[in-house]
Structures are given as C-alpha cells and as structure tokens.
Amino acid sequence: MSAIADVARLAGVAKATASRALSGRGYVSEATRLRVVAAAREIGYVASPNAASLVTGRTKNVGVIIPFISRWFFSEVLESLEQALLAEGYDMTLYNLPAASAERDSVFEYFLARKRFDGVISVGVALSEAEVDRLHRLGRPLIGIGGPIRDVHTIAIDDVATARLATEHLLGLGHVDVVHVGGDPIDEMDFRVHSQRLSGFYSAMRDAGRSTDRCFYPCEFSMPGGYEVGLSVLGDPRTRPTAIFAASDEIAIGVIVAARELGIQVPAELSVIGIDGHPYADMFRLTTLEQHPRRQGRLAVSALLTELARPTDADARLEEDGYLTVLPTNLVIRSSTSGPHRPRS
Amino acid sequence: MSAIADVARLAGVAKATASRALSGRGYVSEATRLRVVAAAREIGYVASPNAASLVTGRTKNVGVIIPFISRWFFSEVLESLEQALLAEGYDMTLYNLPAASAERDSVFEYFLARKRFDGVISVGVALSEAEVDRLHRLGRPLIGIGGPIRDVHTIAIDDVATARLATEHLLGLGHVDVVHVGGDPIDEMDFRVHSQRLSGFYSAMRDAGRSTDRCFYPCEFSMPGGYEVGLSVLGDPRTRPTAIFAASDEIAIGVIVAARELGIQVPAELSVIGIDGHPYADMFRLTTLEQHPRRQGRLAVSALLTELARPTDADARLEEDGYLTVLPTNLVIRSSTSGPHRPRS
DNA sequence: TTGAAAGCGCTAACAA
DNA sequence: TTGTTAGCGCTTTCAA
Numbered sequence: 001m002s003a004i005a006d007v008a009r010l011a012g013v014a015k016a017t018a019s020r021a022l023s024g025r026g027y028v029s030e031a032t033r034l035r036v037v038a039a040a041r042e043i044g045y046v047a048s049p050n051a052a053s054l055v056t057g058r059t060k061n062v063g064v065i066i067p068f069i070s071r072w073f074f075s076e077v078l079e080s081l082e083q084a085l086l087a088e089g090y091d092m093t094l095y096n097l098p099a100a101s102a103e104r105d106s107v108f109e110y111f112l113a114r115k116r117f118d119g120v121i122s123v124g125v126a127l128s129e130a131e132v133d134r135l136h137r138l139g140r141p142l143i144g145i146g147g148p149i150r151d152v153h154t155i156a157i158d159d160v161a162t163a164r165l166a167t168e169h170l171l172g173l174g175h176v177d178v179v180h181v182g183g184d185p186i187d188e189m190d191f192r193v194h195s196q197r198l199s200g201f202y203s204a205m206r207d208a209g210r211s212t213d214r215c216f217y218p219c220e221f222s223m224p225g226g227y228e229v230g231l232s233v234l235g236d237p238r239t240r241p242t243a244i245f246a247a248s249d250e251i252a253i254g255v256i257v258a259a260r261e262l263g264i265q266v267p268a269e270l271s272v273i274g275i276d277g278h279p280y281a282d283m284f285r286l287t288t289l290e291q292h293p294r295r296q297g298r299l300a301v302s303a304l305l306t307e308l309a310r311p312t313d314a315d316a317r318l319e320e321d322g323y324l325t326v327l328p329t330n331l332v333i334r335s336s337t338s339g340p341h342r343p344r345s
Numbered sequence: 346m347s348a349i350a351d352v353a354r355l356a357g358v359a360k361a362t363a364s365r366a367l368s369g370r371g372y373v374s375e376a377t378r379l380r381v382v383a384a385a386r387e388i389g390y391v392a393s394p395n396a397a398s399l400v401t402g403r404t405k406n407v408g409v410i411i412p413f414i415s416r417w418f419f420s421e422v423l424e425s426l427e428q429a430l431l432a433e434g435y436d437m438t439l440y441n442l443p444a445a446s447a448e449r450d451s452v453f454e455y456f457l458a459r460k461r462f463d464g465v466i467s468v469g470v471a472l473s474e475a476e477v478d479r480l481h482r483l484g485r486p487l488i489g490i491g492g493p494i495r496d497v498h499t500i501a502i503d504d505v506a507t508a509r510l511a512t513e514h515l516l517g518l519g520h521v522d523v524v525h526v527g528g529d530p531i532d533e534m535d536f537r538v539h540s541q542r543l544s545g546f547y548s549a550m551r552d553a554g555r556s557t558d559r560c561f562y563p564c565e566f567s568m569p570g571g572y573e574v575g576l577s578v579l580g581d582p583r584t585r586p587t588a589i590f591a592a593s594d595e596i597a598i599g600v601i602v603a604a605r606e607l608g609i610q611v612p613a614e615l616s617v618i619g620i621d622g623h624p625y626a627d628m629f630r631l632t633t634l635e636q637h638p639r640r641q642g643r644l645a646v647s648a649l650l651t652e653l654a655r656p657t658d659a660d661a662r663l664e665e666d667g668y669l670t671v672l673p674t675n676l677v678i679r680s681s682t683s684g685p686h687r688p689r690s
Numbered sequence: 691t692t693g694a695a696a697g698c699g700c701t702a703a704c705a706a
Numbered sequence: 707t708t709g710t711t712a713g714c715g716c717t718t719t720c721a722a
Binding site for chain 3: 023051
Binding site for chain 2: 046047048049050051053054059061069070072075076078079082083086087089091092093094095096103106107110111113114115116222223224227254257260279280282283284
C-alpha cells in the first residue's frame, strides 16, 4: 500500500510536510496543503494508524467494557456509544466482561494491558478494588456509566431516588398493597442496582407509614424472571397486591404477561410501574421512569473526550468537576396508571 | 512502560532473542526461554501490539459490521462473536452500520480503510456491489453471517426453507386460514429475509393448494410492529385467521399480545409460529424454529481463523469449500401448538 | 542457538 | 514555511 513517502514524492515535498498537511498539526501553506491533499487522494492514501500510534501514543480507539449486550439498557448504551465515538473518528473495541471468571481476568491481564485505546468506558460493571487499580494504572482516562467507581467520573441515574419516585407514584394513587419485584441483592453482579432500587422502595414505604413485611419478591433480572415471579405473587386472589413496582421494564412486562394470563386486567385491576423507558412499554400499557441510556452514552463520550483533551493531571481534574453526573429520570405515564381497583384495607 | 529491550537486558540476551522467546517464533534454547519469560513477568512486560503490527502486518483484531445491536438475533451473534474471538486472543472492533447514509459511507471510506483488523465479519448486512468490492480490496478475509455476499463464505439458515417448514407445520395441523405477518419487502435493508420468508410461505401455501390472496400482512420488524398489525388482523372476528406464521419471534410475540388483548386464547384459539428460538418463547407459549445465532457466530469465527491461517490465494480457497454454510433450523414446540379451534371452511 | 542491524510508517524536534 | 533527522517498539533477515 502507499505510504506517506509516496504522497510526499508525488506532491514534491518532504515526508514531514506531507504529514503536517494531512494531520493538520503544524504550519503548512495553503498551497502546499492543497497539493498534498490532492496527491494523497490521487493514490488513495490512508495513513497507517499503527505507525502513527507508535509515535504519538494515541490510538483513536476507545475500549468499552460491558457485562451484557442483549439487555435493553446495555444495548442502547452500546449503540449510542458507537455512534458518538464514530462521529469523533474513534473506533470502539468491545470487551464483554462476564462475572468473576477466567475470561474476566484475561480481559484485564491481557486485553486491557495491551492498551490499544486512548480511554475506557465502563458500562454497568461493578469493578473490584484490584480491577479499578489496574485500570487506573493503565494511565488512560476512564469514564463510568451506571454506578460509582472510585476516582472516576460516572454518568448514572440515582437508583434510590428513582425507586422512591416510582413507589411514591403508586402510593399517591391510593394503593395500599404495594410490592416490589426486583433483582435479588444476593446475586447482583452489576452495580448495586438491585439493592439500591430495593432500598429506595423500602424508604418510600416507611415514609408513608407502610409495613415493609413480605413485600419484596426477588426474581431473575429479565422478562421471564418477572413472569415467573408474577405468576406466584399474583396467583392467590386473597393475597394479591394491587400495585407492583418492578425494578426494570423487562421485569415489569413479565409481570404484566403473568397477570393477564391469570385473568387480571392491567392496568385496570393492577398497576405496574417499571424503570427504563423501554420501547415495549406502550404495547403493555406500562408506566415507566425513563433512564435515557442513549443520553448516558453520549454524555460518557463527551466526558471522555474532555479528559482526553486535557493535560494529564488526573487528580486536579477530578477535584475540579467531581465524580458523578447524575441524570434526572422522568416519569412517563404510558397509560393511565390507575388507583386501586379493589381496596382491601 | 517497559519495552522488550528492558526484558532483554534483565535476562542478559539480545532484543531479538527476547522477541523469539516471547513470541514463540524461531529457535530459543529452553533455558534462555525460561529466563526471558521470568524477566518479562518480573517487570510486567506487555508487548506493544502497535509496534508488532507495524512490522508483521497482523493486528490480532477483527472488525465486525452489523446493522442493529438491540435486536435479539444480532445481539446474540455479537455476544458469541466476542466470546469466540476473545478466546483466540483477538480484539473485536464494532462498526454499527446504518442503512445508506453518510455515516455508512464514512465507515467504509475512513474506518474500514484504516485496516486495523486481520479480517472482517459482516453480520446481516446487505452490501452494495461497491461496498463488496471495497471490502475485497482491503485484502483481508471476510466472512458473512445471515445472507450471501459475492465471493464470501457465509453462515446462514435457509430462509425460504425455514419459512416453508413453519407454514407446513401450521397446514399440517389442519389450519385453513393461515396468514403471514412479516417485514415489508419494500423496506428491507438487511438481506432479503423479508422477501425470502414471504416466498417460502407462499410456496408452501401454493403447494398445499391454498389461495395466497390477502394472507400477507407487512409490519415493522419488531414486537410493537407485530402488535400493531396483530390488532388489525385479528380485530374482526369474521375474518380472523386461525393460524399465523410470523417472520420472527419478536413479531410473533407482538401478535400474541395483541390477540390476548382482544380476548383470543393463544395457543388454544390461535396458533402462532415464529422463527428465532427467542428466550421469551416459553412465556408466550410460542412455537418457533431455532436459528442458533450463537452457533452462527462461533462458526463464523472459526471460518475466519481458517482463512487467516491459510496462504492468501483467495480464489483457490473459495473454489475449494464453496461460499455457503447453511445451518439446519430445528422446530421447537414451546407449547402444544394446536389445530384449528373453530374450523370455518 | 544467539546477536547485530535494518526497517515497518509515521510524527516531532530542530534547523534552515 | 519547509526539510532533515531521529526515533516510537517491535520482528526479522543475516551473520556469527
């Protein structure tokens, strides 16, 4: 393939001049710039990013570590990251990080150690202390999405507050029997979303003077998970709640499917609220709190670019703008969430 | 950071020897190899992939181009690709390729032209002639998933045959009023899945002596798309079909949700069959044909590695093993798909 | 079996 | 404003 030397020769300039003309760094007269660009175009020159990286240390590539790719929130974030990075001329290398395992270690020990990126965006991964240290030692900016990482600027929603909001919404409608269906705090591997959303729920309940006994049902964090628990929670008409706060829209939808299968009208007889702003919300008449994954992705990219542009004094940087950007969630009533159908208290 | 020179110095050998010892290429005595490895480990040496690529031309990176990331089939493929590549020591760089657009062009003109990969896997993208040429001119192996690409080894299912199978299954149950809900052939941008599945449906119907009038309903290729069309197709009890073949499980689920909302029992009163093997199939009592996305991903990676290992005579290579690996689909009855509830003919 | 030297393609000092 | 020179960190002839 053609090298920059070919371009230089064709344009009648030195390699360095050609380099300056094409990269835009350094002074070049407009006339020669044009000549060089024309020459490059003529022979279809594309710079070797390897050679450039070798000398500059910059790769024009960003690494993204993410624990799932098919869950709605994650795939949305991923797509927005890819688009935002592409627009800035960055490649995106994806590292699907499983829970603690040999592959996970290999990502850190081998793949991330190669440092083929200018920065890293960590999406919804709860990193161990050792992993955070390792990442910091790479000497590359790191931005988080979805939960706090030590000394790292993170974009996230406030899970506790959001869960409170959702619960208060149901309480405000006059519901007495409100339960929470969510991920089990025992096996949460992402941030502590499971326990945070649970605790937001509990505190809203307590503040409203409600008992918190027997009103949390753990489930697998997915639509089938919500379905399964929905069947059992709603199975007995005598103990059936009138409102359910689900930790995610996917869980909520599972619950709704179960409810309908049991002959319960949703939303007429049962109010369900979720978190996410999932595109299926409409067809299931689901009320939800939008979590704006794409906006989180875009913000993460711009935060990363900002750090990339700055001098490398990490400490000063962090003191300056703090660690956390918290996005507000907003309630979207996809249907008329209703009050209790058969108040029982 | 430490360079190979440091390792060499510490081990008391030349750079070249250290390189041979660490990369495994070339003769090194076992004794020195051990010494070099120990030295490398001691100072935490990690080779610079850039420098290595610069001289070898190999990047240990694979580019993946894909049009969607949140549709089930695509996210499954993506996850399996990532895992298979990681296991082989390859990074995966993701290019989310939109329909014809400026960004799409930029992916080809700029990002792919940089050639930061040893090979490319194209997932479900219908490439234009010009794009295929461009890809071939990169001089890197290319493997496809999901549909034929000129001169490229592709992993796929047979969409026509699969659609036939699904339709025949419904016909075999005794259904008379069978319709197809699927993507509109007009706006298909991926391969021709929409029209292929439609034509498989038509030919099965014709072979069974059925009329093909008014039995195809185009919809957006998603769950809400199926829902919307489901509502209208099933809305009128007088013209309601007894069985529906949906082009994908997501569409099928949308149809089922619509049916249940209209008070139709599924599967008792309406049989629905889809394609994909979606994990939600169970909870919606959906019969489906598995399309094994993860297996397709793994096969694509191994095909790519094979090409990577071979001498570079592309023509010989293709003649040898043909262009297409067609995976069999298998019918999974997630529930007792039933015969017609109220035969009307 | 090992070492010395050349060079992959580029950018960044420095000099002109 | 441009050219010359010196590497970035590695692999790979070729010679010892």
